Amino acid sequence: MYVLILGIAKLLAGAISMGVGDFLATDAQVDLVKRERKREEWEFDNYPEGEVREMIELYMSKGLDEPSATRLVEILSQKRDAFVDIMMAEELGISIDDAEETPWKHGLVNFTSFMIFGIVPLIVFIIAIAAGASGETTFYIAIGVTALTLCGMGLLKGRLTKTNILLSVLITLGLGALSAVIGWAISFILQKYVGAAE
Numbered sequence: 237m238y239v240l241i242l243g244i245a246k247l248l249a250g251a252i253s254m255g256v257g258d259f260l261a262t263d264a265q266v267d268l269v270k271r272e273r274k275r276e277e278w279e280f281d282n283y284p285e286g287e288v289r290e291m292i293e294l295y296m297s298k299g300l301d302e303p304s305a306t307r308l309v310e311i312l313s314q315k316r317d318a319f320v321d322i323m324m325a326e327e328l329g330i331s332i333d334d335a336e337e338t339p340w341k342h343g344l345v346n347f348t349s350f351m352i353f354g355i356v357p358l359i360v361f362i363i364a365i366a367a368g369a370s371g372e373t374t375f376y377i378a379i380g381v382t383a384l385t386l387c388g389m390g391l392l393k394g395r396l397t398k399t400n401i402l403l404s405v406l407i408t409l410g411l412g413a414l415s416a417v418i419g420w421a422i423s424f425i426l427q428k429y430v431g432a433a434e
Contacts, residue, residue, distance in 0.1 A: 240361065247354045255347030263339040270335055272328060276320045287323065288313050294326055353389055357382045386412040 280287045288309055295305035312319050324330045360381045364374040390408030394401035 240358070240365075243358050243361065247351065247358065250354065251347045251350040254350045255343040258346040259339045259343030262337050262342040265334055266337055266339065269324075269330055269332065272324060272330055273320060273332065273335065276323050276328075277316075280316060280320055280323075284313070287319075290327065291319075291323060353385055356385045382412070382416075383409060 276287075291309045291312070292302065292305045295308060296302055300308070312322060321332045324332060357378045361374055361378050364377050369377065386409045387405050390405035391401060393399075393408065394404030397404070
């Protein structure tokens with residue numbers, strides 16, 4: 237029962253941590269985009285010649301000759317908002333679409349994903365204990381189901397990102413195994429040295 241309670245507490249803490257982390261990261265990105273856009277708008281409104289020259293030099297660095305780059309930028313500069321958007325993308329590498337992201341949705345998705353994939357081993361653990369399986373058997377069953385869950389995550393990631401599915405599965409499984417080994421090593425060290433000190 238202690239292991240089950242600890243597992244549920246760890247799952248909730250991890251899910252909340254991941255959700256809050258994603259929320260804060262997305263919120264910071266949105267703030268950055270909005271702040272940089274305001275700065276670029278101010279520069280365009282107050283120093284249009286300088287901004288136009290920057291864009292001309294940027295396109296020249298991409299291979300356009302100066303007359304072609306000048307002509308292109310003169311056309312773009314006729315539409316202030318479009319020009320600023322392009323400047324942000326070309327000069328700063330920032331997409332204006334990032335300003336439309338919703339931080340709480342990102343946090344909720346991350347929290348839910350963590351809970352869904354993290355609760356699978358716990359459910360198996362509960363079922364195995366209820367069925368009267370020994371602690372050792374339950375442990376190995378949980379490892380097997382966790383490995384299958386990680387493979388499922390890798391498969392899903394590979395399909396969504398259109399990358400090599402086998403490689404995605406192996407990387408996800410490998411990182412999951414590494415995390416488990418690190419967690420076990422830390423608990424072993426704490427139990428051996430901190431526990432012995434008590």
